[in-house]
Amino acid sequence: xxxxxxxxxxxxxxxxxSLEVAAGSVHxxxxxxxxxxxxxxxxxxGFHTADRGTIEIDGRPVQIRNPHEAIALGVGxxxxxxxxxxxxxxxxxxxxxxxxHPLLHRAEAVLRERLEALMRSTGLQVDLNxxxxxxxxxxxxxxxxxxxxxxxxxxxxxxxxxxxxTPKETETLFGVLERLxxxxxxILLITHKLKEVMRLAxxxxxxxxxxxxxxxxxAQTSIEALAAAMVGRKVVIGRDGAAAQRIGEPRLQAEALxxxxxxxxxxxxxxxLVLRAGEIVGIAGVSGNGQSELLEVLAGLRAPxxxxxxxxxxxxxxxxxxxxxTARSLGLAHVPEDRQSRALVMDFAAWESAVLGYEDRSxxxxxxxxxxxxxxxxxxxxxxxxxxxxxxxxxLRCRQFSGGNQQKLVLARELSRSPQVLLVGQPTRxxxxxxxxxxxxxxxxxxxxxxxxxxxxxxxDEILALADRVLVMHAGRVVGELPAAQCDERxxxxxxxxxx
Numbered sequence: 001x002x003x004x005x006x007x008x009x010x011x012x013x014x015x016x017x018s019l020e021v022a023a024g025s026v027h028x029x030x031x032x033x034x035x036x037x038x039x040x041x042x043x044x045x046g047f048h049t050a051d052r053g054t055i056e057i058d059g060r061p062v063q064i065r066n067p068h069e070a071i072a073l074g075v076g077x078x079x080x081x082x083x084x085x086x087x088x089x090x091x092x093x094x095x096x097x098x099x100x101h102p103l104l105h106r107a108e109a110v111l112r113e114r115l116e117a118l119m120r121s122t123g124l125q126v127d128l129n130x131x132x133x134x135x136x137x138x139x140x141x142x143x144x145x146x147x148x149x150x151x152x153x154x155x156x157x158x159x160x161x162x163x164x165x166t167p168k169e170t171e172t173l174f175g176v177l178e179r180l181x182x183x184x185x186x187i188l189l190i191t192h193k194l195k196e197v198m199r200l201a202x203x204x205x206x207x208x209x210x211x212x213x214x215x216x217x218x219a220q221t222s223i224e225a226l227a228a229a230m231v232g233r234k235v236v237i238g239r240d241g242a243a244a245q246r247i248g249e250p251r252l253q254a255e256a257l258x259x260x261x262x263x264x265x266x267x268x269x270x271x272x273l274v275l276r277a278g279e280i281v282g283i284a285g286v287s288g289n290g291q292s293e294l295l296e297v298l299a300g301l302r303a304p305x306x307x308x309x310x311x312x313x314x315x316x317x318x319x320x321x322x323x324x325x326t327a328r329s330l331g332l333a334h335v336p337e338d339r340q341s342r343a344l345v346m347d348f349a350a351w352e353s354a355v356l357g358y359e360d361r362s363x364x365x366x367x368x369x370x371x372x373x374x375x376x377x378x379x380x381x382x383x384x385x386x387x388x389x390x391x392x393x394x395x396l397r398c399r400q401f402s403g404g405n406q407q408k409l410v411l412a413r414e415l416s417r418s419p420q421v422l423l424v425g426q427p428t429r430x431x432x433x434x435x436x437x438x439x440x441x442x443x444x445x446x447x448x449x450x451x452x453x454x455x456x457x458x459x460x461d462e463i464l465a466l467a468d469r470v471l472v473m474h475a476g477r478v479v480g481e482l483p484a485a486q487c488d489e490r491x492x493x494x495x496x497x498x499x500x
Contacts, residue, residue, distance in 0.1 A: 004053035006039055008400075011391050013039040014050070015210040021155075021203075023058075026177065026187045028197040028218070031207035031230055032432040033404030034390040037190050038080075040207070041157045044188075045077040046070040057155070076148025080160040080403055080430060081340060082140050086133040090126050091115070094147045114150055121183070122149065123176050136288065138169035145176070149185075156180070157188045160403070162196060163430045167460070168286070174200055192404070192432045194223045206230055231434035244447060244468040248277030250310075251421050251452035252298070252332070257307035259293050267293040268304065269476040275421060275452035280443065282467025282484075283456045284492050290476040291456045292337055295425050298454070299334040300327045301342075312420065328357055333414040337425030337456070339403075343410040346399040350389070351380035353398050354413050387412035388438060403430035408439075415442055422446060422453045428462060440466060460489050474498040 006014040014036045021027045029037045042048045044055065046064040055062050057073055064070050070077075084093050091112060099107040100114075112128060119125055124142045132140065141161060148156055158177075162170045177200065181187055189201060197204050198218060206214035206229040214229040227235040252275040259268040267290045275281055285291050296302040298309070303321035312330040316322045327334070336342035344353045355376055380394040389401070389408045398406060407430065414422065427443065428436045443466060447453055457463055463470060470487050472480040472495040480495040 001040070001044065002054045002056075004040060004043055004055075005051045006036075006043060006048055007051055010393075012210050014043070014053075017053075017207070017210070017212055019205060019212070021186060021188060023186050024181055024184045025203060026181050026189060026201045028189045028191060028201035028204040029207065030191060030194065030197060030204060030226060032434050033402045033408075035207040035230075035432075036210040037207055038159060038402060041077065041159065041188060041190060044070070044155075045075055045157060071151050071153070074152055074154035075157070076151060076153025076155070077157040078141070078144040078148060078159065078161060080163055082144055084132045084140060084143065086131070088132060089128065090130055090132060090135065090139075090143050091128040093132055093143065094128075094150060098151055111150070115146060118146060118150055123179055124149075136169075138165055138172065141165060141169070141173060142176070149180075154184070155186045155188065157190070159190045160192070160430050161189070162191070162193060163403075165458075167458075170196075192430065192436075194226050194433065197226065198223060208232065227433050230432065235433055235437050244279045247279045247468075248450065250274050251277050251312075252454075253310040254298060255308045257294070257297055257304045257309075259290075259297055259302065259304045261293070267476050268297065268307075271307075271473075271476070271478055273454075273471060273478065275454055277420075277450045277452050278447060279468050280447050280453040280455060280466050282463040282470045283454065283473055284460060284463045284470055285473035285496050287458050289473045289496075291473055292425070293476075294473070295334070295337065295423055295454075295456055297321075299332070299336075299423055300324045324357065331420030333417055333419035333422050335410055335414050335422070335424040335427065337429075339406050339410050344398045344406060346397070348398055349395050350384070350398060350401070350409060351377045351394040354380040354383060354394075354409060356413070358413070358417065383412040383416055384409070386416075387442075388435065404432055404435055407431050408435060411439060411442065415446060418449070419446075419451055422451055423456075424453065425456045427455060427457065428459075460492060463487075463492070464489070472496055 001017065001019045004014050004017040017040055031037050039048060043050045044064065046066045046069055049065055055064060062073055064073065091108060094115065095107060095111055100110045115128060124146050126139050126143050126146060161173060165173060177187055191197060201218050204216060204218055204226065205212055206226060208230060255272050257268045257271040261267050271294060283291050293302065297304050300322035301324060304318050306318050309316045309322060311332060314330065340346060377394045381392065384392050384394065387408045389405050389412065428439055431439065443453060455466055464487055467484050470482050470484060471478050472492060474496060475498060479498065
């Protein structure tokens with residue numbers, strides 16, 4: 001790619017970007033949210049057409065005006081947010097739009113045969129008959145890769161491929177990617193996780209402000225050097241050494257919570273916990289062990305079958321559970337794990353999503369209940385400045401922001417209300433390293449102001465960096481509790497696996 005330029009209104013997303021990738025290599029592209037990484041790859045995949053610049057594949061100039069042309073040229077893309085139809089089977093998702101025969105039953109037979117051969121050669125194993133809604137996240141990731149490969153992808157773009165994977169699923173994926181590269185597939189990896197760059201890639205390109213600012217062989221760089229290149233300064237995101245100074249009274253107490261999913265599978269089996277003022281409690285655990293259900297129950301999004309909850313002097317039981325509106329009125333704020341389906345309305349402007357859940361507050365609602373649009377736009381602009389949401393456009397639709405900037409918008413809304421209790425799911429999923437440092441600082445500030453925080457994260461590094469006290473969940477139960485000073489990755493890892 002040579003001299004690629006792409007502008008969206010006043011935003012210059014790509015500014016004279018050039019990129020050269022060796023065949024059969026793993027090439028990482030890193031940078032802050034809004035640096036232009038995803039835009040550049042969307043130009044390569046045909047989602048966007050460059051305003052200026054050229055693309056060559058195998059030394060041949062090509063024009064890519066849409067994804068259909070990209071696929072025909074052997075370019076495939078796996079998006080950060082999966083493009084799957086959940087009620088369909090895995091096979092039907094792959095078949096959709098790429099039917100190899102006009103008769104559906106014949107098309108299914110042909111495609112199944114191709115996929116079984118592909119799964120044997122790559123190690124990408126997926127139950128083709130399973131409904132996507134029933135597949136774990138790791139299987140959905142493999143399904144997306146299979147979907148690209150079966151259509152002939154020789155250049156595979158992966159956008160934040162491990163954002164929702166467990167450490168074990170991540171290692172499995174890396175093994176698959178190494179095998180694909182050895183077989184000649186060229187892999188372009190967009191990621192914020194610099195450990196993964198060092199582990200997997202041969203070469204790395206750093207973007208900042210829509211431009212390439214650094215490019216090097218991975219063997220000749222370090223995590224610290226890449227982080228500094230990404231944000232233009234030294235970055236510190238580990239534990240800052242400042243533990244909770246004054247832990248106060250209990251702000252939230254849950255006792256013996258029991259919850260089953262729609263299939264009747266137990267998700268919470270007698271979970272109890274206490275959140276105290278001035279403390280960050282971290283929950284560690286492999287995804288799918290009840291953490292998501294616990295957040296939903298505590299936030300009032302789901303009622304348990306049994307158990308009690310005490311919040312701000314009120315007691316709730318399974319028969320009459322907390323609801324989200326009451327939770328907010330009692331000073332509880334919630335940053336959901338899935339920002340797109342639970343925290344934002346993607347077609348709303350930023351200022352509209354910035355008030356979701358707080359519409360009846362005096363700063364949002366005027367006489368007669370009408371929204372105070374001008375005041376809310378101004379307040380959102382100030383929040384975007386304070387929380388470094390890019391671009392600073394309160395009128396921009398939520399879907400037009402990068403994933404990391406969507407996350408910062410949600411955090412801005414919830415943290416700015418000075419909650420007494422804050423529940424946070426995956427606080428930095430899909431967020432760049434500079435923004436991670438910023439988010440950690442804001443969470444610690446809230447703790448030091450007396451808020452009680454519960455942080456659920458699939459990243460052990462994140463739990464170790466943030467938490468003052470750690471609970472470990474396995475199979476729907478709390479199987480361990482440790483002060484942060486006694487935690488290390490090995491000890492927590494054994495507990496997460498149910499072995500300690």
